Amino acid sequence: MAKLQVLDHPLIQHKLSLIRDEKTGSKEFRELVEEVAMLMAYEVTRDFPLQEVEVQTPVALAKSKVLAGRKVGLVPILRAGLGMVDGMLRLIPAARVGHVGLYRDPETLSPVEYYCKLPSDIAERDLIVIDPMLATGGSASAAITFLKDRGAKNIKLMCLIAAPEGIQAVQSKHDDVDIFVAAVDERLNDHGYIIPGLGDAGDRLFGTK
Ligand SMILES: O=P(O)(O)OC[C@H]1O[C@H](OP(=O)(O)OP(=O)(O)O)[C@H](O)[C@@H]1O
Numbered sequence: 425m426a427k428l429q430v431l432d433h434p435l436i437q438h439k440l441s442l443i444r445d446e447k448t449g450s451k452e453f454r455e456l457v458e459e460v461a462m463l464m465a466y467e468v469t470r471d472f473p474l475q476e477v478e479v480q481t482p483v484a485l486a487k488s489k490v491l492a493g494r495k496v497g498l499v500p501i502l503r504a505g506l507g508m509v510d511g512m513l514r515l516i517p518a519a520r521v522g523h524v525g526l527y528r529d530p531e532t533l534s535p536v537e538y539y540c541k542l543p544s545d546i547a548e549r550d551l552i553v554i555d556p557m558l559a560t561g562g563s564a565s566a567a568i569t570f571l572k573d574r575g576a577k578n579i580k581l582m583c584l585i586a587a588p589e590g591i592q593a594v595q596s597k598h599d600d601v602d603i604f605v606a607a608v609d610e611r612l613n614d615h616g617y618i619i620p621g622l623g624d625a626g627d628r629l630f631g632t633k
């Protein structure tokens with residue numbers, strides 16, 4: 425079974441409280457989502473392999489370490505996943521970005537695909553699927569299936585807030601995918617919204633309603 429990791433770093437938790445607050449407007453919401461994504465990227469990349477190098481400092485030769493050149497791909501689920509991309513690219517600037525466009529049908533809550541553009545070499549990349557919200561898990565599961573169908577093997581999922589139902593759905597379909605979240609909330613309401621959650625992440629990021 426893949427692991428579920430709740431990233432409980434105080435800075436992440438503090439910023440998440442501001443993100444949840446209904447009084448937080450779009451500008452601040454966007455900045456906070458970007459910052460939390462950057463902090464989460466630090467933990468999600470913890471298992472990236474290193475290799476030894478020698479570096480000439482001004483005073484001596486140092487044995488030091490650099491990343492062992494793994495190729496990374498970030499896959500935001502449109503729209504709301506876009507809000508997390510820049511924060512992650514600050515820490516992993518060489519990552520390529522693939523986009524999967526999905527929206528949730530408000531009646532059936534099933535994901536509907538409308539866009540896909542991926543790096544041609546996704547099979548060789550460590551992929552991190554990103555979306556602020558993991559509600560029923562339908563969108564994340566569909567995106568992961570989509571990537572696997574195109575040869576992806578090494579996939580992680582990173583979300584700000586998850587419902588227990590969404591975690592269960594992804595784990596039962598994709599038991600090879602580690603899930604990283606900042607919080608696991610109580611439940612879903614009758615419209616598939618996370619309670620207490622933060623509302624509609626896409627609408628709050630982009631000022632739509
Ligand atoms: O786990 P699920 O039940 O599938 O719900 C989660 C999905 O819902 C939201 O997207 P939405 O459909 O609102 O699209 P948007 O990002 O364009 O607003 C969210 O960003 C996830 O992609």
Ligand SMILES: O=c1cc[nH]c(=O)[nH]1
Nearest residue numbers: 559617618623624625
């Ligand atoms: O609570 C939720 C559930 C799905 N999508 C959101 O943006 N928020």
Ligand SMILES: [Mg+2]
Nearest residue numbers: 624625626627
């Ligand atoms: Mg939305």
